[in-house]
Amino acid sequence: MSSRRSRDTGGIRGREAAAGWLFTAPALVILGLFLALPILMAAWVSVSDWRGQGSPFSSSVGFVGADNYRGILSAESGLPARDFGTALRNNFWYVVLVVPLQTILSLLLAVLVNRKVLRGRGFFRTAFYFPSVTSSVAIVIVFLFLFSGSGAVNKSLSWLGINGPNWFADPRGVAHVVLGVLGIDEAPALLSDNGFLSLSWWEWLAGPSVAMSALILLAVFTTSGTFMLLFIAALQNVSGEVQEAALLDGASGWQRFRFVTLPLLRPTLFTVLTLGLIGTWQVFDQIFVGTQGGPAKTTITPAYLSYTSSFLNNRWGQGAAIAFILFAIIVVLTLIQRWVLRERGVPKRKRYVPDAAVVGTTR
Amino acid sequence: MTTRAPRPAAIALATATVLAMSACGGGGFDEGSDPTDQASGPAELTILIGSSGPAETDAVTAAAQAWSEESGNTATVTAAQDLPQQLSQGFAAGSPPDVFYVSSDTVASYAENGSLEPYAGDLSNVDDFYPNLREAFTVDDQFYCAPKDFSTLSLIINTDSWATAGLTDEDIPTSWDELSAVAEQLTTPDQVGLTTSTEYQRLGAFMAQAGGGLVTDGTATADSSENVEALEYVQSVVEVGAWSFAADLDSGWAGEAFGNARAAMTIEGNWMIGAMSADYPDINYQVVPLPEGPAGAGTLTFTNCWGIAAQSDNIEAAKDLVEFLTSSEQQLEFASAFGVMPSVESAADQWRADNPDFVAFLDQADVAVAVPNQVGVSDVVADLNAQLEGLSSGDPQAILDSAQSNLEAIL
Numbered sequence: 001m002s003s004r005r006s007r008d009t010g011g012i013r014g015r016e017a018a019a020g021w022l023f024t025a026p027a028l029v030i031l032g033l034f035l036a037l038p039i040l041m042a043a044w045v046s047v048s049d050w051r052g053q054g055s056p057f058s059s060s061v062g063f064v065g066a067d068n069y070r071g072i073l074s075a076e077s078g079l080p081a082r083d084f085g086t087a088l089r090n091n092f093w094y095v096v097l098v099v100p101l102q103t104i105l106s107l108l109l110a111v112l113v114n115r116k117v118l119r120g121r122g123f124f125r126t127a128f129y130f131p132s133v134t135s136s137v138a139i140v141i142v143f144l145f146l147f148s149g150s151g152a153v154n155k156s157l158s159w160l161g162i163n164g165p166n167w168f169a170d171p172r173g174v175a176h177v178v179l180g181v182l183g184i185d186e187a188p189a190l191l192s193d194n195g196f197l198s199l200s201w202w203e204w205l206a207g208p209s210v211a212m213s214a215l216i217l218l219a220v221f222t223t224s225g226t227f228m229l230l231f232i233a234a235l236q237n238v239s240g241e242v243q244e245a246a247l248l249d250g251a252s253g254w255q256r257f258r259f260v261t262l263p264l265l266r267p268t269l270f271t272v273l274t275l276g277l278i279g280t281w282q283v284f285d286q287i288f289v290g291t292q293g294g295p296a297k298t299t300i301t302p303a304y305l306s307y308t309s310s311f312l313n314n315r316w317g318q319g320a321a322i323a324f325i326l327f328a329i330i331v332v333l334t335l336i337q338r339w340v341l342r343e344r345g346v347p348k349r350k351r352y353v354p355d356a357a358v359v360g361t362t363r
Numbered sequence: 364m365t366t367r368a369p370r371p372a373a374i375a376l377a378t379a380t381v382l383a384m385s386a387c388g389g390g391g392f393d394e395g396s397d398p399t400d401q402a403s404g405p406a407e408l409t410i411l412i413g414s415s416g417p418a419e420t421d422a423v424t425a426a427a428q429a430w431s432e433e434s435g436n437t438a439t440v441t442a443a444q445d446l447p448q449q450l451s452q453g454f455a456a457g458s459p460p461d462v463f464y465v466s467s468d469t470v471a472s473y474a475e476n477g478s479l480e481p482y483a484g485d486l487s488n489v490d491d492f493y494p495n496l497r498e499a500f501t502v503d504d505q506f507y508c509a510p511k512d513f514s515t516l517s518l519i520i521n522t523d524s525w526a527t528a529g530l531t532d533e534d535i536p537t538s539w540d541e542l543s544a545v546a547e548q549l550t551t552p553d554q555v556g557l558t559t560s561t562e563y564q565r566l567g568a569f570m571a572q573a574g575g576g577l578v579t580d581g582t583a584t585a586d587s588s589e590n591v592e593a594l595e596y597v598q599s600v601v602e603v604g605a606w607s608f609a610a611d612l613d614s615g616w617a618g619e620a621f622g623n624a625r626a627a628m629t630i631e632g633n634w635m636i637g638a639m640s641a642d643y644p645d646i647n648y649q650v651v652p653l654p655e656g657p658a659g660a661g662t663l664t665f666t667n668c669w670g671i672a673a674q675s676d677n678i679e680a681a682k683d684l685v686e687f688l689t690s691s692e693q694q695l696e697f698a699s700a701f702g703v704m705p706s707v708e709s710a711a712d713q714w715r716a717d718n719p720d721f722v723a724f725l726d727q728a729d730v731a732v733a734v735p736n737q738v739g740v741s742d743v744v745a746d747l748n749a750q751l752e753g754l755s756s757g758d759p760q761a762i763l764d765s766a767q768s769n770l771e772a773i774l
Contacts, residue, residue: 051475052455053477054455054457055457078768078773079743080742083746148613149613150613166610166611166613169610169611171749295752296752297746297749311448312447314451314472314473314475
């Protein structure tokens with residue numbers, strides 16, 4: 001069909017476009033109403049002096065420029081900036097530990113339960129996936145009991161002769177604890193006098209608090225099952241013939257995993273890392289239910305801080321500003337991660353080759 | 364190449380959609396924000412409460428019904444799941460509840476953004492409220508809302524442990540030294556002498572007894588030597604092992620540690636009466652005033668008020684309702700239903716007669732100070748509490764210095 005004809009007559013194709021808009025209209029309206037509009041409103045609130053009274057678009061609400069952003073970033077504003085720095089510090093350690101741990105663990109579990117020789121594979125898949133389908137609130141509450149001072153975890157540790165900490169009440173940074181054991185209790189002046197975002201470098205280096213560590217274990221426990229499922233799906237797409245070919249070439253088990261399976265899992269790995277990164281930077285429910293930011297503010301996160309500034313302190317502009325900074329952090333980190341995981345030395349049109357083509361070339 | 368809808372058309376459609384939606388939304392937001400737009404005829408009031416349980420909800424519902432019958436208006440009570448959040452949503456949507464609970468540490472933030480109607484000065488029973496409670500809800504010389512009830516901190520003693528340790532009524536501590544002495548005597552391998560949480564909301568009582576406080580006449584005084592003295596005293600008792608913080612006893616709050624007999628004494632408010640009879644009916648206890656410090660007696664008081672939304676269409680009816688709810692008789696009803704103390708002095712004698720075992724709570728009303736209510740203080744107190752969690756091994760002066768600089772930034 002020539003383009004000339006449709007342009008001349010405005011015939012069948014032209015009406016197709018209108019029909020297309022008609023069919024997508026419900027989705028567009030819903031997305032606009034529940035996604036675009038709230039984001040635009042939040043963006044406006046983050047640069048306004050709205051205090052939660054009536055519409056943020058009413059005439060009494062003024063534009064304050066970057067004041068809200070300055071209020072949480074500049075050291076001169078005191079407590080809000082310190083809280084935000086603390087929240088970023090806490091969440092940074094959370095992300096740095098949770099994302100690699102859950103990715104490695106879920107890949108390991110996927111490889112294990114994907115083995116054809118494993119008996120009761122169905123049972124193990126269900127068992128590992130179970131935490132993911134359980135309400136996170138329920139899991140947090142169970143963890144609160146497990147990790148209480150006289151709870152099951154400390155009881156088990158005591159059989160090994162270890163005197164466990166009072167997990168959810170212990171604000172000490174894990175890195176500080178380790179350094180303390182090595183005899184370093186005081187920060188070198190270089191670290192304690194300089195800092196970033198109202199926290200000294202020594203405070204940044206504290207590591208997750210003992211309480212946060214328990215939440216890190218919780219996150220790894222709950223999300224590994226979900227990502228295991230993604231890896232299983234990807235592993236089942238890895239054709240047996242590729243493995244066979246590698247076997248014939250004399251590759252060992254580890255080599256087959258490292259040089260054949262893992263590269264083929266790259267798209268899934270990217271998905272898992274991206275989802276992990278986004279999910280961990282937005283951590284909220286565990287904090288809200290479990291610790292409310294305590295002990296000693298070592299489990300406040302930007303998402304939780306955004307909630308408390310808006311809903312409890314009526315500082316909506318500041319809350320929205322935190323949300324947008326968090327958004328920027330996630331976007332930037334995702335882009336960096338995309339760049340790091342890019343396929344090097346492969347022409348663009350050949351990237352992410354489907355299995356059939358790979359099979360074709362190996363034959 | 365087939366035809367596509369031209370790009371400008373797509374943008375126009377998208378823009379139109381968003382505009383249409385904000386237009387629909389915009390109309391609703393502004394309604395009811397005009398305070399002069401008052402309704403006439405019988406009023407329909409909504410009351411949002413942060414209830415401690417069914418007893419409180421039922422009592423407030425019954426009172427609202429009684430008022431409805433008397434006045435010809437209607438009042439509906441809703442118990443909030445999460446009061447601050449539901450209030451925020453109500454204010455943002457332009458349809459807040461007419462009457463709701465406001466705690467003394469958040470009153471300034473609601474007053475500052477214009478949410479609250481400053482009505483309390485007009486009430487006929489305004490002089491009947493305790494002066495320090497009036498003070499707690501006064502922002503910029505405006506008495507915003509009527510205190511609905513209050514509580515104070517007292518020393519709660521497990522009488523069985525007390526007798527086992529060979530102590531008598533003579534030994535009830537009246538000074539800091541006596542407190543630490545009995546705490547040490549009461550400490551056994553299974554039970555610590557005294558437990559509290561580490562919050563300012565408990566340890567602040569000792570600051571008051573030492574003559575200190577976070578804010579004095581509008582200026583920050585967190586780093587005063589009196590406050591340091593108070594925290595050092597607390598540390599000294601903790602050091603000898605006679606005082607443990609609730610978190611270290613695996614308890615969510617000190618009342619739990621006390622109820623589980625892991626501590627022989629605690630410092631809590633009158634909510635303990637309800638908690639003990641509901642959760643720990645087997646523990647025998649006694650309530651006595653807190654010991655006096657170097658500057659005399661002192662304790663902390665906590666209170667909520669009946670806030671009226673400035674956006675309400677029925678402010679006059681709401682005032683009438685609050686006057687009814689804060690009347691001496693009605694407050695005594697609440698007191699017997701869920702264990703609070705009336706905020707009016709005229710109900711004090713009757714309350715004492717009804718609650719002979721708990722008079723210590725009310726006897727301290729005159730020496731009780733409220734948590735400072737300036738805007739932003741709740742954040743400073745939250746930060747102070749975060750640091751006080753490390754009090755056992757921390758430096759009181761450093762903790763108070765940082766609270767001081769945070770306070771100076773907001774006052």
